[in-house]
Amino acid sequence: MKLEQLGIERDRVRLEWVSASEGTRFAEVVTDLTQTIKKVGPGPFNKQQQKLTKESGDD
Amino acid sequence: MTKPKVAFYWNASCGGCEETVVDLNEDILKVADAVDIVLWPVALDFKRKDVEALGDKEIAVSFINGAIRTEEQEDIVKLLRQKSGLVVAFGACAHLGGIPGLGNLWTRDTIFHRAYKETPSTENPQGTVPQEKTDIGIGELTLPEFYDTVKTLDQTIPVDYYLPGCPPPPNLVMNAVNAILKGQLPEKGAVLAPNKAQCDTCPRNETKPEKLSIAEIKRPWQIKIDPERCFLLQGLICLGPATRSGCGETCIRANMPCRGCFGPVDGVIDQGARALSVIASLLGLEGEKKMTEEDVKKLIDQIADPVGTFYRFSLPSSLLRRKRME
Numbered sequence: 001m002k003l004e005q006l007g008i009e010r011d012r013v014r015l016e017w018v019s020a021s022e023g024t025r026f027a028e029v030v031t032d033l034t035q036t037i038k039k040v041g042p043g044p045f046n047k048q049q050q051k052l053t054k055e056s057g058d059d
Numbered sequence: 060m061t062k063p064k065v066a067f068y069w070n071a072s073c074g075g076c077e078e079t080v081v082d083l084n085e086d087i088l089k090v091a092d093a094v095d096i097v098l099w100p101v102a103l104d105f106k107r108k109d110v111e112a113l114g115d116k117e118i119a120v121s122f123i124n125g126a127i128r129t130e131e132q133e134d135i136v137k138l139l140r141q142k143s144g145l146v147v148a149f150g151a152c153a154h155l156g157g158i159p160g161l162g163n164l165w166t167r168d169t170i171f172h173r174a175y176k177e178t179p180s181t182e183n184p185q186g187t188v189p190q191e192k193t194d195i196g197i198g199e200l201t202l203p204e205f206y207d208t209v210k211t212l213d214q215t216i217p218v219d220y221y222l223p224g225c226p227p228p229p230n231l232v233m234n235a236v237n238a239i240l241k242g243q244l245p246e247k248g249a250v251l252a253p254n255k256a257q258c259d260t261c262p263r264n265e266t267k268p269e270k271l272s273i274a275e276i277k278r279p280w281q282i283k284i285d286p287e288r289c290f291l292l293q294g295l296i297c298l299g300p301a302t303r304s305g306c307g308e309t310c311i312r313a314n315m316p317c318r319g320c321f322g323p324v325d326g327v328i329d330q331g332a333r334a335l336s337v338i339a340s341l342l343g344l345e346g347e348k349k350m351t352e353e354d355v356k357k358l359i360d361q362i363a364d365p366v367g368t369f370y371r372f373s374l375p376s377s378l379l380r381r382k383r384m385e
Binding site: 002005006007008043044048049052 | 164208331335364365366369379380381382385
């Protein structure tokens with residue numbers, strides 16, 4: 001909810017519990033999330049952060 | 060022996076930091092005796108050209124309050140940095156972005172639209188908004204650029220020390236001034252307040268149990284707040300666990316939970332994230348095994364305005380700094 005307030009789509013974040021012995025499930029979860037994010041597309045954050053940092057002369 | 064030169068300047072702020080200097084009461088006479096104030100727009104008549112006329116680092120210390128949100132503010136703090144030996148970010152706005160920092164949920168266009176066109180009591184049929192340049196026939200009037208994004212002081216110029224608080228309490232200010240005059244300052248970059256969380260010094264911390272669980276979140280106006288018990292126990296969101304101490308817990312003693320104005324302790328980059336994770340770790344702890352997704356969502360949805368609650372003073376200093384801009 002906080003992320004949405006800041007403009008980050010819900011789809012970009014997921015919370016899953018996967019045990020170390022659930023290798024197949026881990027692969028499924030990661031593949032699925034990767035596909036979802038590809039659908040949502042690149043966020044503006046990298047460019048926005050770079051621009052803000054450059055403007056500030058920040059470290 | 061010449062007295063050290065001192066400057067006070069204000070940017071995007073409310074004036075409370077100037078108030079706190081006045082609240083030094085008699086101590087202000089000691090300060091006035093010991094230093095030579097060369098700039099203080101709220102109280103004295105020095106102009107920008109007086110500052111320009113000084114040599115580099117001729118000002119011993121500049122205390123700068125307020126966040127940076129216009130071109131003029133950025134300009135003058137860069138000038139003050141050049142002319143000052145030390146720069147102290149004075150107050151939450153300079154330190155973390157402060158309340159003006161919540162403007163980072165908006166942009167210049169949306170803010171202007173709201174302030175100059177949309178508010179119910181505004182009569183502006185021509186839809187006039189401030190412009191950087193306006194030709195009035197006999198010449199051109201200019202206004203400084205109004206940025207989309209509010210910045211902290213250290214995102215604009217290098218800062219030597221931070222005096223936290225909204226505003227910094229008078230005793231903290233006095234300690235800082237004395238430390239500067241005596242040359243007894245800690246390592247550069249330090250926040251001039253104790254490095255521990257509020258809970259450590261809170262007068263209610265004895266009522267805080269080892270294992271604390273919040274079953275339901277309340278807003279301050281919803282309950283009669285018990286003046287002795289820990290706020291978290293009463294379901295009120297208190298940012299004490301994620302906030303630096305040193306304020307004397309004035310809000311707590313006025314029976315209101317901490318809102319986090321002092322910022323985080325050393326080592327925490329993003330206060331809002333830290334505050335959120337503290338509260339999240341306490342929500343529905345008891346009986347959490349029996350809670351459904353629905354129950355959890357309902358509990359969390361009781362937090363009316365997460366960014367405003369957890370990043371109330373610190374949005375510009377956070378990792379994301381602002382809401383996504385298209």
